[in-house]
Structure formats: C-alpha cells, structure tokens
Amino acid sequence: MSNHSWPLEEVILLSIFSLFVIVTNTLVCGLVFKVKSMRNYTNGFVVSLAISDILTGTAFLLQYNLKLERWSQAALNALYAIVLFVGASNLCAVTYDRYLAILHPFAYARIIKRAFKILVPGIWLISIGIACIPFAWFEDNTIGLPSQIYNCSVLVICIALPFVLIVYANFKILLLVRRSVRRERQLSVSSSPSDKTNSKQNGVRKVSSEAKVARVFAIASFMFALSYFPMLYYTAAMTFHHRDATPKLMTQLSPFCIVFGSLVNPILYSFMKPDFRRAVKKILSAKQVYLDLRRSHRSSVPSNGDTYNIPFLAKKKTQPVVGNDQFPEGNNFYESTV
Numbered sequence: 533m534s535n536h537s538w539p540l541e542e543v544i545l546l547s548i549f550s551l552f553v554i555v556t557n558t559l560v561c562g563l564v565f566k567v568k569s570m571r572n573y574t575n576g577f578v579v580s581l582a583i584s585d586i587l588t589g590t591a592f593l594l595q596y597n598l599k600l601e602r603w604s605q606a607a608l609n610a611l612y613a614i615v616l617f618v619g620a621s622n623l624c625a626v627t628y629d630r631y632l633a634i635l636h637p638f639a640y641a642r643i644i645k646r647a648f649k650i651l652v653p654g655i656w657l658i659s660i661g662i663a664c665i666p667f668a669w670f671e672d673n674t675i676g677l678p679s680q681i682y683n684c685s686v687l688v689i690c691i692a693l694p695f696v697l698i699v700y701a702n703f704k705i706l707l708l709v710r711r712s713v714r715r716e717r718q719l720s721v722s723s724s725p726s727d728k729t730n731s732k733q734n735g736v737r738k739v740s741s742e743a744k745v746a747r748v749f750a751i752a753s754f755m756f757a758l759s760y761f762p763m764l765y766y767t768a769a770m771t772f773h774h775r776d777a778t779p780k781l782m783t784q785l786s787p788f789c790i791v792f793g794s795l796v797n798p799i800l801y802s803f804m805k806p807d808f809r810r811a812v813k814k815i816l817s818a819k820q821v822y823l824d825l826r827r828s829h830r831s832s833v834p835s836n837g838d839t840y841n842i843p844f845l846a847k848k849k850t851q852p853v854v855g856n857d858q859f860p861e862g863n864n865f866y867e868s869t870v
Contacts, residue, residue: 538596542596543596545788546592546596546788547593547596547597549589549592549788549791549792549795550588550589550590550592550593550596550791551589552589552795553585553586553588553589553791553794553795554586554589554593556795556798556799557582557585557586557589557797557798558582559798560578560579560582560797560798560801560808561579561582561583561586563808563811563812563815564576565579567811569807570808570811573629573644573645573648574626574630574633575807576648576652577622577625577626577629577648577651577652578626578801580618580622580625580655580656581618581619581622581623581626581797582797582798584614584615584619584622585619585795587615588612588615588619588790588791588794589791589794591608591611591612591615592787592790592791594608595608606666609666610663610664610667611663613659613662613663613686614659614660614663616690616760617658617659617662617663617686617690618655618659619760620690620691620694620695620756621655621658621659621690621694622655623698623749623752623753623756624694624695624697624698625651625652625655627697627698627701627702627746627749627750627753628647628701630701630705630742630745630746630749631701631704631705631746632644633742634705634708634709635704635705635708637742662686662690665682666679666682679771680771683767683768683770683771684771687764687767687771691760691764695753695757698750702746702750702753705743705746708743709743712743741806744806745806747804748800748801748804748805751800751804752796752797752800755793758789758793759792759794759796760789760790760793761789762782762783762785762786762789763789763790766778766782766783766786
C-alpha cells in the first residue's frame with residue numbers, strides 16, 4: 533500500500549497522533565531511567581510496553597507517509613504483528629507482577645527477580661519469531677490453509693489466552709482487595725488498638741496501594757483490547773472468508789483506535805500510577821521554581837538609564853584581626869560592610 537490510498541485529512545491526523553505516541557512514550561522511558569526510585573521491575577515492564585508503543589507510532593508514520601513496495605509492506609505488517617504480540621504479552625506480564633505483589637508479597641522479590649530476566653527478552657524474541665512465520669509462504673499468492681492455521685493460532689494463543697489470564701488475575705486481585713477492605717473496616721471500629729492491630733492495618737493499606745497500581749494495568753489491558761478489536765475482527769473475518777461481515781466504519785476507525793490505544797498508556801501512568809504522578813509533579817514544580825527564579829532575576833536587572841535601588845549602608849571601621857608576629861601598618865585597616 534502507498535499513502536495515496538488514504539484521504540489527506542486521515543494521513544495528517546494519523547501522523548500527528550503517531551508523533552504524540554512517540555513523544556509521550558519516549559518521555560515515559562526517559563522518566564523511568566532518569567528517576568532512580570522508579571527503576572523497579574514493574575516499571576521495567578512499563579518501559580517494554582512503551583517501546584512497543586513507540587514502534588507502533590513509527591510504523592504508522594512510515595505507512596502513511598511513504599510509498600512502500602511489496603516487501604516493505606510485508607515487513608511493516610510483521611512490525612504490526614510484533615507490537616501486537618509484545619503489547620498483549622507485556623500486559624500479561626505486568627498483571628502477573630501485580631498478582632505476585634498482592635497475593636504472594638513475601639515471595640514477590642525472589643520470584644520476580646528471576647522472572648523479569650526471562651520474561652522481557654523472551655517476550656520480544658518469541659514475538660519477533662512468531663511475526664516472521666508468514667514470510668515462509670509470502671511468495672505464494674494462494675495463501676490458503678497455512679495462513680488460516682497461523683491466523684487462528686495467533687488469535688487464540690497470542691491474543692485470547694493472555695487476556696483470559698489477565699481477567700483471571702484481576703478477578704483474584706479484586707477478591708483479595710474486597711477482603712482487605714472489609715478487614716480494614718473491622719479493624720477501624722476496634723476500640724483497643726495494639727501493635728498487632730497496627731501491623732494488620734499497615735498490611736491492609738499495603739494491599740490497597742498495590743491494588744491501585746493493578747487497577748491502572750487492568751484499565752490499560754481493557755483499552756488495549758478495545759483498540760485492537762477492529763483489526764482482530766477484520767483479521768478473523770478475512771481468515772474465514774467473510775470479508776463482507778466487516779463494517780466499513782470499523783475498517784476506517786481501526787488505525788485511529790490502535791494509535792489511541794498506544795497514546796492512552798502514558799496518560800494513565802501520569803494521572804493514576806502513584807510513582808509516575810509524584811515524579812511528574814516533582815519535575816513540574818522544579819521547573820516552576822526555575823522559571824520563578826529567572827523571572828525574579830530579570831526583574832532585578834535595571835533597564836537603560838535606571839540604577840539599582842540599593843540602600844545606603846554606612847560603613848564602620850573594625851579592628852583588624854592580628855595574628856602572631858603580624859602587626860598592622862599605619863591606618864591600612866580592613867573595613868567590613870554591615
């Protein structure tokens with residue numbers, strides 16, 4: 533496909549949104565690497581997801597602004613498949629991270645340290661390998677059975693299965709949070725607070741805090757599934773030779789949905805993820821202090837013909853401090869300004 537296949541307005545809008553996707557997700561990566569306190573395993577999955585979103589924005593910029601040949605378009609389709617698989621897998625991995633942190637907090641650090649080193653490289657390598665499989669029959673114009681088997685396997689194993697696991701994990705988290713909230717209410721009405729009660733309350737608050745982070749990724753998972761639904765629906769219809777079953781409006785909205793899904797994640801992190809929110813506020817407040825200092829400095833600089841408004845301060849002579857074997861000569865004393 534080439535860029536003349538789409539209206540100019542659509543090309544301009546998608547290009548603008550794609551640039552926003554690249555910039556915002558790059559800022560997410562930069563924030564995690566810049567702020568030391570944010571370099572944890574959870575945000576490691578966030579960075580991996582942000583990189584896949586950056587590739588999504590880059591793919592749309594290339595597709596809608598360059599004239600692509602047959603092989604170039606095939607490579608771009610493989611890139612779309614990679615970011616789709618990586619996105620779904622990363623959301624599944626970060627949900628597993630929250631599942632461990634909430635349901636198995638004492639074993640979390642030990643398990644996630646080993647799992648992270650395997651999951652992130654494994655997600656990318658396996659996704660690239662699966663996305664490159666269609667090149668095996670690329671030269672065959674009669675796609676037929678191999679493509680159908682591939683598409684069905686991908687839809688079930690790489691898309692449906694991760695989201696079934698995500699729904700199950702979030703359901704378990706929801707049940708635990710409800711029990712914790714119920715326990716917190718019972719402890720709050722207790723009339724005899726003790727150290728044991730306080731420790732239980734702290735544990736409940738810890739679960740509630742972790743649950744807020746899990747809620748962010750649950751919303752991100754839902755938005756991801758919603759954004760890719762038109763494309764997956766179209767792929768399924770094509771696989772089973774029911775292309776007419778896809779509404780034209782769904783096909784037109786599909787690229788906008790994908791770009792919006794990649795753009796919504798940084799917004800979610802900035803407004804709903806506590807560590808991101810604190811880091812953004814800290815950076816913005818520091819920038820405001822810097823701007824205020826510059827503004828006050830400029831206001832203190834006199835314009836042409838003006839003089840500094842410095843009050844006259846009388847000087848008084850003070851006796852010099854004389855060290856060993858040192859004597860003042862004449863009246864050459866040091867003077868200090870009060």
